[in-house]
Amino acid sequence: MTIVNKVVLITGASSGLGESTAEHLAAKGAKLVLIARREDRLQQLVSRIRAAGGDAVYQLVDVTKAEELQRAVQLAVATYGRLDVIINNAGLMAIAPMSEVRTDEWDRMIDINIKGVLYGIAAALPVFQQQQSGHVINISSVAGIKVFSPGGTVYSGTKFAVRAISEGLRHEVGGAIRTTIISPGAVDSELKHGSAHAASAEFVEDFYKNNAIPASSVARAIAYAIEQPADVDISEVVLRPTVQDF
Template sequence: MPALSDSVVIVTGASSGIGEATARHLAKEGATVVLAARREGRLVDLKDAIEADGGTALAVPTDVTDREAVQALAQQTLDAFGRIDVLVNNAGVMPLTMLHNLRTDDWYQTVDVNLTGVLHAIEAVLPTMLEQRAGHVVNVSSVAGRRVYPGGAVYSATKYAVRALSEGMRAELGPSHGIRVTCVEPGAVATELTDAIGDPEVRASMGKVFARLTPLEADRIAESIVYAVSAPASTTVAEVLVLPTDQAR
């Protein structure tokens, strides 16, 4: 029997990149996956692909910045499957920008998705996990949650916050409630995240960075998430930093 055959997993940001890859890998391990993102068409395509491979999936279009929508996501999961075992809190944006360019809409969008959206998802699933006295929250941070690069001040601020939140959650919820928490910190990954960079100054510098290294495929991060959630209930993989071999920092 696959390792995750009894697990119901919500994956946010599932329409592309790390979220899509994670949903596919979890489904292959037997998990029932609930796919959440804004782009309904992509979610439906992913659901169909998972089901064609023999998996079970539910597509729920969701904007993580909408608190009520995220509550509805959790409720639809419970209505369909009766439990929530894992949340992969992956939805995120990366509109990097130099502070002096004052692209303030990018600042607030980054905070709304990368931090407030993470909190919305935790709020939505935590009551169920507390009642079950079991569960696993995987928060996707970044190497930028350890190191700040020019153009990444606000983005790094959100990812540092996700790291701090994850550690606090683990300390509070693990010993007393049996809820595991993992913080995953990818380095450079070949996804759509860089497409959101509208600041020409940062786009030019990012091009030079990516020319010097070989970004990871999203599947490598998905494999790390599967490893963490497949560990025995007595074991918490608290933190996973995954970098391309040629990424120095």
């Protein structure tokens, strides 16, 4: 099997895992629909991909708005005639003790990390069902397997939800439509900058400085899941730095 000519939509594509995955898949011949909120970063990424001989388009999208994700899927179909893979990558990690009661951050993580995934699925699933083929790849975290402490309770809750949603989707649509959970540990990306609580932000910065692996490590795992034969579903990949002890 091959990634060549597969049409892949990536949320949160303007930096980090999304950006690295876009460049890696483009080099393998995928046709990309890249979405995020920062147009300058998307323009630069698409320009680099095209300059290297790849094929990509972009669209400004806020994943907390279902209708914007629907338009992104429509762009994929209008541009390339189909959609083969959606990678629900956009995320927010705002680490702080629950005693800080940062309900605005809780709401934002729920909106991006859970609703954003659900809205991506909702936009892509009708196309996949009509095609009788497709692949949903949801980015969770090792924090979706074990609660990230201190301060990561709500973030972990959102990532546990992503794993539950992904597994339930696999049970419901498995057969023609594949579902993969990618659960990384500490990976060098902008995710580590999401904490406004000073002590937690310092802890996270130090943790990532001493543990993080490159985003390209996750990009390779995603490519591995995509390039399997159609009758092989890589249900979950858990990857972490060798020095990370949880």
